Amino acid sequence: MVKPSMKSKRMIPSLGKRQSENKVNTDDTNIANIFSLQAHVFFDDAFIEKEDAEDAEEHPKINHYVETFIKMVKKAAEELLGENYTDDYVKKLTPYGSRLEWTLPCNNKLHVHLNDTNKIRYKKRWSQVMYMSYILKYQYKQPHLKISAENIYILALDGDVKFEPEAVLSLMRRLKKSKKIGAACGRIHPMGTGIQFKYK
Secondary structure, eight states, X not given: OOOOOHHHHHHHHHHHHHHXXXXXXXXXXXXXXXXXXXXXXXXXXXXXXXXXXXXXXXXXXXXXXXXXXXXXXXHHHHHHHGGGXXXXXXXXXXXXXXXXXXXXXXXXXXXXXXXXXXXXXXXXXXXXXXXHHIIIIIITTOTTOOOOGGGOOOOOOOTTOOOOHHHHHHHHHHHHTOTTOOOXXXXXXXXXXXXXXXXX
């Protein structure tokens, strides 16, 4: 799990803000810029174990990584949206632990999945299996979502990757040009200075 950074957390509300602007200014020439956004963040080992098993089952306590993430989502959204942002999210118990859900502007959704190591296998590869399974087997088949599979795009990133909203829109436009394109892989360039930068 990568510790969340403020830059990476700004991307979700930034995309939502860009989407809102596109909907207001749209015409026949830029209709490809209109989209619905869902963001899913997965935390492995997200809870602090309690001595009382029954209490832990009903009210699991999140660890400090998750607490930090929640604070940073609030801070990033307030900086971008100001008074239009309300710090309301829903917490739901799930078979794998818990899920936090935010409703952002333009009805975009932010889902934070909190994995309990007592209920589900963990570490990076299992998280990858989980998010693909969740989106393709569960989310896509919801009755209220009448979306063609051809119009669903999954962008998978580590938490420390920096990008601009326009980069996502550019990628979507490229994918829409041909139905033969099933996946795209981008280059990751290291940032920073010093020994760690050279090592990357």
